[in-house]
Amino acid sequence: MRMNPLIQFMKQVQGKINSSVYASLQGQSSPQHVAFLRQLEKELKVEESLVVPLKELNVVVFDLETTGFFPEQGDEILSIGAVKVRGGVVQQEETFYSLARCNRELTPEIKVLTGIEECDVETAPELSKVLVDFYDFVKGAVLVAHHASHEKKFLQHYNWKLFRSQFKHRIVDTSFLLRIAEPNVSLVRLEDCCDHCGIPVVDRHHALGDAKMTAELWSMYVERIQALGMKNLRDVYEKLSR
Template sequence: MTPWRTRPAPGPPHPLLVENRDRFQTFDTAVALKDCDFTVVDTELTGLDPRHEEIVSIGAVRVRGLCIVPGESFSVLVRPRKDLPKQSTLIHRITPQQVQDRPRLRHVLPEFLEFVGSSLLVGHHVGLDMAFLNRAMADVYGLKVENPCLDTLRMAQIYRAEHWENYYDRYALNVSYALSDLSMEWGLPRFPAHNALADAMQTAYLFLYLIRKIQGGRLVTLHDLYRAGRNWRWHSS
């Protein structure tokens, strides 16, 4: 097992990372949502600390024209440097035997970047996924992903806030923002939890549901979505 501190120095930047860094320096949020390509992404991890834990699986699906695109998906298992903790296996059900012959993360990143391209990224609690992905990108290429990201957890908070009847509703302790709970509450198709590709698909359905529900379905542009949250912030790492 190669210790984190002895990882190889970053290689040349991937061309797509450079291209997207330049592309999104002057990103125009007036673009119509229906004209955007979105990549909905999810990762399975050995733990929650990006400084010490690793990605063991990446799943992603494409949304174009505000529809999930059949056949455009990405799914890969990754062999981490550290042994899989038993606790993480209990959560995502990925066993050491399943990953023992899989490629290291640095060898699957190019294919993942090609799949993402210049699309916008969507995830549920996307900051966690991007923390792990960007640590890996920085280690391998010396650059991070600059594609703007949308968080369906934050979108769900925006939608819920539109229906608060009083100030104290925001402190309700029985409210859950877990992906599976939101999907059940709003009657969305259900997929197996803690599987990267299935969670990406679950998130894609949640994303499209919220686009059609926030502000009564009157969202037209990314800027409309930005304004809907008032305190909204594009995710950055």
């Protein structure tokens, strides 16, 4: 029997950071990292984002640039960009951006696409530090990404590889809102969605540039689905499950 998507989603988001991670972290991460994860666990327990009114919801919209599509085959995260959105208003000055160290040769396609060269990532911070800094920026906020399966797959893989921790943050995909607000419009690429909405396409395939454009999409479509009567994320997922 196919599980109701809302029930499946709630099962996914009810998890907490497994306390067993702390034992493994003691041997490979600093005490500060362990303390941070303990505090993050507390914040994730407290937040009830499914029922927070959308007009009050705090989210972090983010994007990853990677060497490819398959972390399980060795593809790596090159950079993370993020921007905060409060109550549907993009906080242009509250941003996060970092390159992550990568010692492998980048393909010509990736270099052209992202503008990132080997010299940029050879001396960048280790990914473990970048992720901890990113999660510190996020804290208990809901994560948002455009067609988020790519980002989720990489974070799941590297959370386990680096920290022996399951990825437990909540991620909302902007395509969910587009599907509800404009069910007859079929758009996939971020630049096509932005063109459709009159959002300038700036710094495409730069992690922070993509995060900012996605944040504008999120802000616009949150307003639209509220006008359709949806008050919170629970309403969104109930609508999608029908």
